[in-house]
Amino acid sequence: MDIEKIAKAIEADAGFELPGLVDSLAEMQQGIAGRTHTPEQMLLRQARNKTGKTQQAFADLIQTPVATLRDWEQGRFSPSGAVVCLLHIISNHPDVIDELSQINHS
Numbered sequence: 733m734d735i736e737k738i739a740k741a742i743e744a745d746a747g748f749e750l751p752g753l754v755d756s757l758a759e760m761q762q763g764i765a766g767r768t769h770t771p772e773q774m775l776l777r778q779a780r781n782k783t784g785k786t787q788q789a790f791a792d793l794i795q796t797p798v799a800t801l802r803d804w805e806q807g808r809f810s811p812s813g814a815v816v817c818l819l820h821i822i823s824n825h826p827d828v829i830d831e832l833s834q835i836n837h838s
Contacts, residue, residue, distance in 0.1 A: 733761060746771070748778060748823065772810050772819075776801075779822040783829050793832055794818060 735757045743750050780790045787805070791798040794815070803809045811819070821828055 735761065746774075750774065770807055770810065772816060773805060773807050775816065775819045775823060776804050776811065779819040780805075782823055782826045793829065 735754055739750075739753045739757055742753060780787070783790060783793070785793065787801050788798050791801040794801075796815075800809075804811050804815075822832075
């Protein structure tokens with residue numbers, strides 16, 4: 733199995749880079765069990781990382797309780813479709829953060 737080729741295909745399908753994917757695929761091939769992450773968890777972490785914000789600051793930005801954000805990041809609950817849409821926008825257009833900040837401080 734060509735792990736690099738599979739990883740590139742998965743990332744192409746996802747539309748963004750997935751850090752640690754090659755290592756995870758190698759572990760899977762060896763039969764090592766690991767944690768699973770939902771696409772929503774990965775998208776949330778990617779969007780938050782692109783903003784460079786802490787959980788509290790990001791939660792404030794999207795007007796969500798930090799406990800809810802943590803639940804989403806840890807996979808206890810999934811964000812709504814509207815939040816997923818917002819996360820895609822933030823992830824693909826991090827400059828929109830400035831506009832969100834202005835709206836939240838108005």
